[in-house]
Amino acid sequence: MDKKIVKGKSLQEVESHTKYMGCSFYLDYVDGEDLEETEFDNCSFRGSFHDWGRDEYGLWMAITYKNVRQVVRWIKPGTFVMGSPQTEEGRSSEEVQHQVTLSKGFWLAETACTQELWKAVMGKNPGKFKGDQRPVESVSWHNCQAFMDKWNKEITGGKLSFPTEAQWEYACRAGTTTACSFGETITPEQVNYYTNKTVEVRSLPCNSWGLYEMHGNVIEWCSDWHGEYGDSKTTDPVGAVSGMGRVIRGGSWRSSSSLVRSAFRGWDEPGNRYDFVGFRFCLMSQK
Incomplete structure (x- = not known):
């Protein structure tokens, strides 16, 4: 052409x-x-x-709040199998495999939100494990929504939001079908899990789409209410209409290896805060 x-x-x-x-x-x-x-x-x-460019992982751009810069990665639209096979070690019965198509691409933060960025937007740092480049934790789903609402008032053209559960797993897998994006097994050199604290973002290897610490470190809030999967093909799913809790994904520093798998599903009440829960955001068009 x-x-x-x-x-x-x-x-x-x-x-x-x-x-x-x-x-x-x-x-x-x-x-x-x-x-x-x-x-x-x-x-x-x-x-x-x-502030954007291309590298070995694809397209990136950066958005800045009060001189604190956050890189987001372009995640192309595509189709993948969500959930886990029955043979996967550590799986739960609710991880029903089904084909999901994401019809639109989206920008996803390459790291969990840092304490430095949270403090720039919200003025306070709620994190237990202090450090500007450590992921913010001890934040509820509602706290994270307030963070994005405040920043969105100053963003032109785009809008911050939680990723859906499907977007999160698609990005975490980065084209893989194994238990983790690094393979069927993981090591402490790849994932911060079963330890006693968080580590700085970007301190461990990224996946093949340039996303860091999708496994471990802090488990991440998603937009969806938690509900059962079906086994039929679906396009752009957004989760249950209502529920007891919001989905959390990826496992954390305190998790066992089975809880940091790409397909692992957790949930919690949106008002709860824990020192192992954080988030990363999407940037979507306002159109």
Whole structure:
């Protein structure tokens, strides 16, 4: 497919399969799909979407609050098998395997929210294990929603939200079908589990989509109410209509190896706070 060539223009949108030469852009939000097969030669970027790039893991961009920078990764749309096979060690009966299609891509924070970022937005640090680059913990689902609501008042074009449970597992697996994104087994050099405290974000290897500590460290809140899976194919699931608790995913520093698996499902009441529970956010279009 030949690329369209655009030269020397001031633009507020990007089109895929296009080569831009000497253009200036003012962009508040861009879907990663719009950047497929694009080239930029001597171009400049302003607006919210100015700190971005491509690397070995794919597309990334960064958003900043009071000089605290958070990188988010573009997660492409796709289809995967959610849940675990009956032969997987440590599985529970509610991890029913079923095919899920995510029809839209999304930006997902490459790390759990740090204490530094939480403090910049909310003014206080509730974390037990202090450290700017440690994940914030001891935050309820409601606390995390308040964090995003406050930041969203200042974001143009995009909106922070919890990932759905399906989005979370899709991103955690990063194309794998094994118990963890690193394989059927894990080591302490890959995952912080069955220890006595959190570690700094990015201190352990990322998965093949550039996401850090999806397994262990802190278990992460999702948007969904906890409910049973079906075994039929589904597209863009958002969980139960209501329930006793919100889904938590990924296991934590205190978890056994079976609780940090990609398919592991937990839940808790949205008002509860624990020193092993944190979150990471999505950035979605406001459209």
